[in-house]
Amino acid sequence: MNAPCGKGGLAVTPLLRFEWTKMAGRRIFGVPFLVLALVVALIVTVFHHVQFKHMLALFQALHVNLSSKGDFVNAYYMAAHAMNPVFQLLIPIFITVAAGLMVAGEAEDGTLRACLVRPVSRRRLLLTKFELLAGYSLALSFFYLALLLTSGVLNFGTGNLYTLNIIFHNGDEGVSTVLEAEAPLRFLYAGLVATLGMMVLASLALLVSALVETAAMAYVVTLSIYFAAMTLRFLTGLDWLYPYLFVTHMLSWQQCFYSYPKWGDIYVSMVHLAAYVIVFLCAAILLFEERDIKS
Amino acid sequence: MSDPLLVSEGLTKVFRRRFFGGKDSELRAVDEVSFAVARGTVYGFLGPNGAGKSTTIRLALGLIHPTAGRVTIGGHDVATQRLRALRKVGAFVETPSFYPYLSGRKNLEIFAGLSGGATSAEIEAALELVGLRERAGDKVKVYSHGMKARLGLAGCLLPRPELLVLDEPTDGLDPHGIREVRTLIRRLAGDEGLTVFLSSHMLGEVENLCTHIAILERGRLILEGALEELERTHRRYRIEVDRTAEAAALLREKFGLECRSEAGERKGLLVPLGGRPPEALCAALSAAGFGVRVFAPEQAWLDRLFLELTTSRESDGGPAKVEDAA
Numbered sequence: 196m197n198a199p200c201g202k203g204g205l206a207v208t209p210l211l212r213f214e215w216t217k218m219a220g221r222r223i224f225g226v227p228f229l230v231l232a233l234v235v236a237l238i239v240t241v242f243h244h245v246q247f248k249h250m251l252a253l254f255q256a257l258h259v260n261l262s263s264k265g266d267f268v269n270a271y272y273m274a275a276h277a278m279n280p281v282f283q284l285l286i287p288i289f290i291t292v293a294a295g296l297m298v299a300g301e302a303e304d305g306t307l308r309a310c311l312v313r314p315v316s317r318r319r320l321l322l323t324k325f326e327l328l329a330g331y332s333l334a335l336s337f338f339y340l341a342l343l344l345t346s347g348v349l350n351f352g353t354g355n356l357y358t359l360n361i362i363f364h365n366g367d368e369g370v371s372t373v374l375e376a377e378a379p380l381r382f383l384y385a386g387l388v389a390t391l392g393m394m395v396l397a398s399l400a401l402l403v404s405a406l407v408e409t410a411a412m413a414y415v416v417t418l419s420i421y422f423a424a425m426t427l428r429f430l431t432g433l434d435w436l437y438p439y440l441f442v443t444h445m446l447s448w449q450q451c452f453y454s455y456p457k458w459g460d461i462y463v464s465m466v467h468l469a470a471y472v473i474v475f476l477c478a479a480i481l482l483f484e485e486r487d488i489k490s
Numbered sequence: 491m492s493d494p495l496l497v498s499e500g501l502t503k504v505f506r507r508r509f510f511g512g513k514d515s516e517l518r519a520v521d522e523v524s525f526a527v528a529r530g531t532v533y534g535f536l537g538p539n540g541a542g543k544s545t546t547i548r549l550a551l552g553l554i555h556p557t558a559g560r561v562t563i564g565g566h567d568v569a570t571q572r573l574r575a576l577r578k579v580g581a582f583v584e585t586p587s588f589y590p591y592l593s594g595r596k597n598l599e600i601f602a603g604l605s606g607g608a609t610s611a612e613i614e615a616a617l618e619l620v621g622l623r624e625r626a627g628d629k630v631k632v633y634s635h636g637m638k639a640r641l642g643l644a645g646c647l648l649p650r651p652e653l654l655v656l657d658e659p660t661d662g663l664d665p666h667g668i669r670e671v672r673t674l675i676r677r678l679a680g681d682e683g684l685t686v687f688l689s690s691h692m693l694g695e696v697e698n699l700c701t702h703i704a705i706l707e708r709g710r711l712i713l714e715g716a717l718e719e720l721e722r723t724h725r726r727y728r729i730e731v732d733r734t735a736e737a738a739a740l741l742r743e744k745f746g747l748e749c750r751s752e753a754g755e756r757k758g759l760l761v762p763l764g765g766r767p768p769e770a771l772c773a774a775l776s777a778a779g780f781g782v783r784v785f786a787p788e789q790a791w792l793d794r795l796f797l798e799l800t801t802s803r804e805s806d807g808g809p810a811k812v813e814d815a816a
Binding site for chain 1: 548551552553554555572573574575576577579581582583584585586587588589591592596599600601603604605606607645655
């Protein structure tokens with residue numbers, strides 16, 4: 196394992212391998228996959244037992260020609276609805292914890308100090324941690340989606356996706372319909388946009404981690420910022436602020452389930468998300484380069 | 491001093507803490523510290539707890555940024571060429587830290603990899619050297635304190651460094667562990683020819699291992715030099731003779747030495763030789779007809795010197811520098 200030592204320090208690839216070894220050896224990084232699997236099992240059970248009479252009535256009231264639960268409760272319906280709480284609550288928590296452990300946690304344990312007395316660039320180290328977090332976000336998002344869709348297909352089959360706009364689109368009335376053939380691609384897009392949103396959170400968590408001394412403090416501060424931004428979205432009178440909040444763009448994956456998605460708006464949100472990633476990451480690198488490692 | 495490997499020039503670190511609505515506080519942890527560590531030496535960095543030893547080491551390794559001054563390793567400035575400076579350095583600061591959920595061998599692979607990598611054979615050789623080869627597959631969380639210290643030393647040796655920087659390497663170890671680690675450091679410095687910079691507040695350890703020492707007190711370097719030279723100038727002799735007062739007068743008159751009577755029950759004289767050969771004093775006392783019962787070098791002289799320097803100095807004009815006899 197004679198890794199090359201290039202101009203800027205250790206080449207990224209071996210560094211990524213070492214970071215992966217550290218991550219893979221730690222059980223806590225595997226726990227979210229188990230939790231997500233349990234969530235899927237719970238959702239499937241619930242969907243089996245709930246009759247969705249109220250939902251059927253709502254669809255019928257909105258002039259959608261549905262006569263029973265079996266007409267709209269299918270894999271896509273279950274997956275689309277199950278994405279909302281998990282991508283807004285659970286996965287952000289998992290990503291924040293992972294990022295906190297990777298920097299502030301390592302600082303707390305003294306292993307960051309042990310790494311930095313070696314000829315490794317702080318910038319490269321942080322970027323590698325971000326690469327790994329990005330991969331972790333992608334893995335969590337698509338593991339959940341794949342598990343949801345697979346278990347949905349096995350239990351409820353497929354069909355057209357009907358969603359109430361009010362659930363996904365902040366107040367628009369009516370029902371969106373995504374044809375059965377088009378639905379898998381919509382889920383792929385939604386998953387990619389949601390993952391990009393998780394990367395914003397990962398970069399924010401790295402930024403916070405570069406500032407604080409303990410992993411616990413990193414989780415608390417990052418999640419406080421995230422939930423505070425989420426709360427602002429619910430406050431009336433602050434509509435002018437919504438376009439500038441990163442959480443607004445983090446939720447743009449929901450638009451993929453519109454009957455006719457405004458792809459332009461989705462791309463704009465993706466550009467915003469990418470910009471947030473770059474800004475948070477650059478700030479994290481600047482702070483991390485200047486940080487005194489005292490622990 | 492020719493070819494210094496590690497050089498500190500006017501190194502200063504001030505920690506500032508800002509309080510909202512209150513007064514800012516400032517701690518000068520390291521204050522204009524200058525020293526040079528020559529290749530092939532074992533340099534002991536002494537000081538009481540909180541003297542600034544670990545901070546100096548952190549500055550030397552680029553973990554924290556100096557407020558003023560600079561450190562170079564192998565001619566490379568740690569602040570501007572950190573990666574080049576650290577390429578040939580093996581170090582641990584405070585306690586060696588590892589990933590407890592990984593094996594000793596895997597930890598070594600990771601840390602050696604960060605320094606450019608080591609072959610499996612080199613990793614096995616390092617494990618063999620520190621006596622951990624048989625336990626290398628165990629997770630670090632089941633290692634004892636001593637095993638972690640030895641693994642820390644093995645980590646410092648991968649890939650082969652020129653300079654070892656060890657911060658209190660025997661801190662927290664039991665007597666067996668202390669002996670093992672000291673033997674290992676002696677072996678690395680002697681047989682392997684590595685330059686070693688170690689901090690400690692254990693004076694016996696420094697006296698046993700080091701060729702050069704520096705004493706730090708409240709962030710300032712108050713004494714530095716080759717141990718042999720410091721011993722020659724600062725170590726006293728204990729003399730027991732039949733007529734103590736007359737012997738003291740003779741030594742004052744003939745050699746200009748200020749003798750001190752021992753405190754307590756003991757009746758001897760403590761004589762700072764100031765570099766004079768002890769044989770000359772002994773011969774002069776015998777020739778003057780004194781019955782010399784004891785003429786022996788002072789025990790624990792470094793402890794005494796350390797305590798004198800670190801308890802009596804409130805402030806002074808700078809470090810007391812002793813030129814290297816070499």
